[in-house]
Amino acid sequence: MIVDVLVLGTLGAILGLDVVSFPQAQISRPIVAATLGGAFMGDAGVGLLCGVLLELFAHETLPFGASRYPEWGSASPIAGAAAAAGAAVGGVPMSLLFAVPFGLLVASVGGWSMVQLRQLNARLARRRLDALARGSAATVAGLQVAGATADLARSGLIAMIGAVFALPTVRWIAVQPAPLDGYAIPMLASLGGAVAAGAAWKMFHSTSGTQWFGLAGLGVGTLLVALMSR
Amino acid sequence: MTGTTPAPTPLPGPAVAAPDFPLRTRAAIVSRLFAVQASWNYEILIGNGIGFCVEPALRLLPGGAGGDAYRAALARQSQYFNAHPYLSSFAVGALARAELEGQPAARIERFRTALCGPLGSVGDRLVWVGLLPTCSFAALFLFGVGATPLVCVLVFLLMYNAGHVALRLWGLQMGWEKGLGVAAALGHPILREGPVWLARAGTFLAGAAVPLTVMRLVDGGGLPRVGITLAVAAVGASALVLFHGRVEGWRLALLAGFAALVLFLLRHA
Numbered sequence: 001m002i003v004d005v006l007v008l009g010t011l012g013a014i015l016g017l018d019v020v021s022f023p024q025a026q027i028s029r030p031i032v033a034a035t036l037g038g039a040f041m042g043d044a045g046v047g048l049l050c051g052v053l054l055e056l057f058a059h060e061t062l063p064f065g066a067s068r069y070p071e072w073g074s075a076s077p078i079a080g081a082a083a084a085a086g087a088a089v090g091g092v093p094m095s096l097l098f099a100v101p102f103g104l105l106v107a108s109v110g111g112w113s114m115v116q117l118r119q120l121n122a123r124l125a126r127r128r129l130d131a132l133a134r135g136s137a138a139t140v141a142g143l144q145v146a147g148a149t150a151d152l153a154r155s156g157l158i159a160m161i162g163a164v165f166a167l168p169t170v171r172w173i174a175v176q177p178a179p180l181d182g183y184a185i186p187m188l189a190s191l192g193g194a195v196a197a198g199a200a201w202k203m204f205h206s207t208s209g210t211q212w213f214g215l216a217g218l219g220v221g222t223l224l225v226a227l228m229s230r
Numbered sequence: 231m232t233g234t235t236p237a238p239t240p241l242p243g244p245a246v247a248a249p250d251f252p253l254r255t256r257a258a259i260v261s262r263l264f265a266v267q268a269s270w271n272y273e274i275l276i277g278n279g280i281g282f283c284v285e286p287a288l289r290l291l292p293g294g295a296g297g298d299a300y301r302a303a304l305a306r307q308s309q310y311f312n313a314h315p316y317l318s319s320f321a322v323g324a325l326a327r328a329e330l331e332g333q334p335a336a337r338i339e340r341f342r343t344a345l346c347g348p349l350g351s352v353g354d355r356l357v358w359v360g361l362l363p364t365c366s367f368a369a370l371f372l373f374g375v376g377a378t379p380l381v382c383v384l385v386f387l388l389m390y391n392a393g394h395v396a397l398r399l400w401g402l403q404m405g406w407e408k409g410l411g412v413a414a415a416l417g418h419p420i421l422r423e424g425p426v427w428l429a430r431a432g433t434f435l436a437g438a439a440v441p442l443t444v445m446r447l448v449d450g451g452g453l454p455r456v457g458i459t460l461a462v463a464a465v466g467a468s469a470l471v472l473f474h475g476r477v478e479g480w481r482l483a484l485l486a487g488f489a490a491l492v493l494f495l496l497r498h499a
Contacts, residue, residue: 023264024315025415026362026390031369035379048379053444055366057480058444062358065312065350070480089492116424120404121271134277135301140281147269178494182244186459187445187490188483193440193459194466195479200367200436201471203359207429217326217437224375224438225445225460229453 004167008081009160016074016110016155019063021148024176026124028073030054034080034103036156043157046087046095047080053100054079054107055190058198071110078162079103082170090174093184099166113154121147155218249290251329251406258286259322266322267315274310276318280325281308283318287326303329306338311344314353319398321345323405324412333410340411348413352421357397360428367389367435374442378402 015036019026027033031051036049053078061069079099086095124146125132131139178184204210266279284307291299307329312322321342328338331352369386377385405414444463445456470479 007453008461012420020270021265021268025387026365027387027396029366029386031366031373031386032383039379044379047372047402048382049447052370052373052447055370056443057483059363060478060480062362064354064358065275065314094494096489097491103492104484104487108481108484111356118271121269122273125269125271125273132281132307135305135308137285137295140278140285140304143269143278143431144265144282145242145268147271148265151268152377158365173491173495176495178497180319180494180497184490184494186448186455186462187262188487190446190448190459190462190466191479191483191486193444194470195483196443196466197371197436197440197463198474198479199435200363200440200468201467202474203363204233204436205430205432207433210429210433214437215428217434217439218441219437220434221374221438221441225441226453228375228442229445229456 001167002100004041004081004085005160005163008078008163009156009180010035010079011040011077011111012074012159012162013156015077016071016159019071019155020114021151030058030072030075030079030103033073033076034083036128037070037077037080037082038084041081041088042075042083043084043087043215044082046092048093050080050083050096050099050103051076053096053188053192054103056196057104059196059203064198064204068111068115070107071114071155071158072106072107074110074159074163075103075106078106078159080168081158081163082166086170086174089171091178091181092175093181094178095170095174096188097181097184098170102166102170106158110155110158113158114213117147122151131190162204244462248327248406250411251287251326252264255286255290256402259283259326260399261359263319263322263402264320274308275312276315277309277311278442279350279414280311280318280322284323284326284329286391288329290330302335306335306342309342311342312359313349316357316397317349317392317401319401320405320412320415321349323402323407324409325405327406327409331409337410345412348416352425355425356421356428357394360425360432361393362430364432364435365393370443371435371439374439374446376446446450 015028015033034051034054035044036045038044058072065071069151083095125143128139262283267276269278281304288300288303289295293299319361325368369382372385373382403414408415422463441460444459447458448459
């Protein structure tokens with residue numbers, strides 16, 4: 001358990017850093033990060049299921065500059081790892097029913113913590129305005145390093161606290177008898193599908209011609225669903 | 231967010247021969263561009279990051295690193311600046327050249343201010359509302375048709391980062407080539423038409439990916455179960471569109487998910 005928490009904390013720290021500070025390669029997106037978390041716990045497939053569900057929700061929250069948005073980098077690997085840890089001892093549906101909302105909760109806390117980090121960075125910069133005005137290279141580099149280090153610590157701490165709570169909890173939940181667990185994944189899938197489809201409309205509807213592309217895609221998707229569900 | 235900010239008018243001025251831009255300096259700037267937002271804050275936004283990225287070029291100024299020209303230029307470049315992080319490479323290239331050409335300080339500062347708006351709005355439309363969701367829906371489509379975790383993750387990362395890295399490198403090159411005339415590069419077809427085509431591709435992929443993703447998640451139960459789940463999702467999506475700006479779906483999902491978890495556990499107890 002301690003090793004799991006430490007490794008997940010490190011993974012969360014690295015992936016959390018990717019969100020804003022370095023290198024913004026989107027390794028922090030849920031579909032990647034939760035799959036990595038699941039893979040670490042021995043089940044990349046369940047990690048991917050969790051990552052896909054979180055990814056559907058993530059379409060609604062785009063990382064525009066100063067806006068506040070959920071921070072997926074430290075949350076997703078914990079959610080993916082929790083889903084895989086639960087699935088290893090019990091059922092996938094109840095594991096996901098815990099892991100997905102828990103991932104959303106941690107991402108929300110992560111978003112709040114990023115605001116605190118930006119305020120901290122602002123305080124650090126304000127104290128060094130004179131040095132910046134003198135063109136001090138050490139100050140410029142120091143502020144970058146301090147910001148990145150604080151971000152790494154922030155996301156690592158969130159991931160570790162998340163893992164400490166999530167792993168034992170999901171292992172308990174996954175083995176509880178739950179006669180309604182057959183509804184868990186359809187419920188999460190319908191919520192995720194609704195959010196992603198609504199977000200796609202919000203993002204793309206103002207561009208001319210997109211409605212026809214959307215309808216064509218929907219036609220292809222529906223046809224494939226009909227063929228593959230038989 | 232998706233509003234169009236007009237590109238700044240290129241500043242007129244005497245043609246100046248391009249200074250040397252050694253490969254080593256270029257490589258140092260490129261590596262720093264990936265950390266341009268490391269000290270992002272509400273006071274100077276990415277201003278310090280711009281100074282950090284331009285700094286390797288400033289060492290080429292007369293007097294070298296630590297010289298008067300170097301310090302004055304670094305102080306100028308570390309002030310408030312706002313731009314999309316990937317498109318800030320346009321600014322970094324252009325500002326590095328302007329400093330090495332010895333353009334007047336007031337002119338560089340005016341140019342810096344004028345660049346902020348366009349680099350933010352173009353980047354948001356091209357990347358956050360274009361490239362990112364399109365790559366994400368492509369990965370979800372692959373998941374929906376049964377791809378393995380490795381394929382989903384690799385395709386997403388390769389697609390996205392091909393665009394991401396190319397944009398940073400191209401931006402630096404264009405900024406350096408055009409200098410204070412970089413505004414002309416912001417009218418390039420990639421930046422003007424790219425968001426439109428990415429939005430169309432993204433919409434197509436979203437239309438195809440969402441039903442397939444839901445189908446694979448539900449996994450079993452046949453068409454009726456998938457159909458009911460999709461119908462509920464369609465109603466939910468319509469409601470979210472209707473209440474756009476007043477309700478956030480992911481927050482509702484958080485509450486609904488935990489409520490269902492408690493309900494399922496209590497039901498047994």
